[in-house]
Amino acid sequence: MKNVRKLFYAAGLMVGVACLMLSSCSKEGPQGPAGVNGINGVNGTNGLNGKDANGSCLVCHTVANFDAKIAEYHLSKHYLGTTSNRFTKFCARCHVSEGFEQILGSGLFVVANDMPASNRINCTTCHSHNGFDFTGDTVSQVLATTSPVFLNYNKNLTSTDFGKINNLCVQCHQIRGATALVYSDTTLVPKVLKAPFDQLPYFPFTNTDDNATVEYRAGRSFSVHDGNQSNLFSGINGYEYAGKTYTRTWKHSDMSCTDCHMNEFDAATGEGGHTLWVNKAACTACHGSDKITPVQALIEAKRIELAELLTTKKIFKKTVNSTTGAISYSAVATHDFNGKLYPTTQTPGDLFALSSSMNTVSPTTGLVVYDNILKYAKDSDYTNRIGRLWKYGELGAAYNYAYINSELSKGAHNPGYALQLLQNSIDWVTAN
Template sequence: MFQKVLAGVLVAVVLAIGTLSCTGPTGPAGPAGESAEAGAVTGAMGLPGITGPQGPPGTGVAGGDAGVVLPVGCLSPCHGFNGVITQYQSSVHYSTFITNVGGDEATAWTTPGSVCGNCHAIDGVALRVAGKVGTTDGGVVEHLGNGQILYRNPPDAGVSTESTYAGGALVAKVDCTTCHAVTNANDPHKTGIPWTDGSFPFVVPSGATDVSYIEKTQPGSTTTGTVVPGLLNTTGSQGPGNACVFCHKSRKDVTTYVTASNKITSLNWGPHEGPQADVFSGMGGYSYAGKTYGQSAHQAKLQCIDCHMPPVANNSKVPDHSFAPRLSACIGCHATAVNFDVNGGQSLVRASLTELRTVLNNAGALTQTATAPYLALPASVIADPAADMTLDKARPNGAADGGATVLAADQAGALYNYFLIARGGAMGVHNTKYTQQIVYDSIVAMGASPVAIALRPQ
């Protein structure tokens, strides 16, 4: 992942130079290859020229194309220095695409009938909103247009099945058109009319009463899915951030996924990478009987885009499209914050999660190797609080390697909760109280006494 990000950053830097040279003197020779492909792909989706300033090798951008210096109307918010385009090209949404161009992922993730394209294909979200996904046996996805992807199969059974991608884009990219409904009528490249505030509408419903769903069925409920609460739990809308919820969630319904006895056969067992909405909502983890779970102060005041896309003052106040969380979004409330570890909140969660990791490892439930015989993590790795927990995988049990015994519900729930926090990346910032509660309960469920968080937060 690190290498991928690095490669992406390099490409982004090169592209930034290309974009800059639109208004400057003769630029350096434009590189060939990957970035040129990026332009072609974007063009095919109806936004020609958005990465267009990239010239062919050797011609230079401004020099070779002296006649096509962009009009001033294109600069803000998109094509200027650190405009939306440059920000976007510095994002992981873009760098991962560049890394995967021509690779197996792009094909495998976007093949019609696979489950991956619903989030990884360039048009996956638009198709979901339009009601187009694949199911079997007449299965119907509830709340499809509001982000849900799982359905009951058969309808009256407790098993949740994942709907499939119904498109054929063959482009694995979270692009402008993945989030914005760009048509001939509002695409500035087609209309020639410069951007005006609000002229880039959303693909997903994002009004004040438009809710979005994570996949968890609340225990005892007859309908699947759970609404992500909105500010002060009132409307339930994350606004434009509903788009984030469509993809950044677990893909698993923990209520039906964890059963009384769990024989783990896949290294990929547990929530998928990026289950942030499950944590942010304070509702997506495995709940222990008799416990109540709460929200942190952030839930009352903040939504995904408040921290990840703060408005950029010198860019027409359009939100930051690097999508990375920004410290500037914290200091309005945490005036003295110098990093995200406000009041040691992340360190505390990391210490507690390391405890959970140790007990799960001792129970034979974790591994980092992808091939049998599946090995438990070495003690030096487990004890390292800075270890990259996102590499951890579920250790298949009952498999040929003679792994651990089958996990009972509460223990499998602990493993599930471990992955939920480890793969979510924010170490508690997304919902401090809820994170601490589920990690605490999970350690207890594994038969140990929590040390870092000595008292369960109420």
């Protein structure tokens, strides 16, 4: 498709050149006075007037401009990060260039197969020309997509419009959708699972009864995955408690991701422009002082308060890294992989099912072999178990913690909604 498009453009340009040559052809005889300028050539394909390439193309296509963009982009995490080349089937759509191009074309949730030998996110991932009649909104004419996004969260059933440029970023910077191996077996024999992945039954959170119960099985997750910036920015898809009101819009709701993440480039700090890092110094022009750090500190404190509360309720478990001292919180499963309740005391001889991820890369094809193994073992975590089903309100609180924790802006993308999600979770768990 790309190549076809390139050929088409090349042909279009050549037609333009040929027309120019014809209009300046002269017949034999003495040279007459200079004629008037010819009219612009007509593009044979769509019948529109051609454009002066110097005027319209060189707005962007100067060597200096492209060199600057390349240098800036080389400071971005898209370029420097370690994960922008994950090519497995469930990751490629957001983590590699060819994967992104494929899902834009197919409109599907995942790519057709693993994509070894693919490229990390680069200029052509985000850019592609869809016209040369540059008037008005020129920028969106050079972006790969500006269409509303079919969020993974909704299983691609409805599209959400985040605004033109945002729709490009949000194709990737969205909730990945929690998937799990769908498999059930109680034979107590270890085996390799070839079962398909499916979206978890409690995604998305359409539930309105906070007291309804739910299993939180080993091997499953309510993880939103890194990248749900778009949801917080728009104040959507958090777990919202019945009877509470939520404020979705805020001061900067009208801004594009790029208004902050491609603001003026500062060579000294390596922020702004195509680095995709926010040049925060530029924000003080309006703010007068640093408004971001205090807001982030407030929300971080609330996030920890919620995690500590969930730990006392045995919904979370707190782990302190013995060498670094780093604290982390993880959710504790209520049931094993097959749906058997974990007791809160030791039950000698009792075995519980766990799946462990043993995916390997085939040395012959380079493709990932999905070989999760189902194993059985005694439970050593019984002192941390809650010993009952979770309530939806508890699942929602745990989910809201993850929503804020993995979002990375520490609430800066929508301070009001972030605080409401955390505070309402704290209030509900405390009261129930």
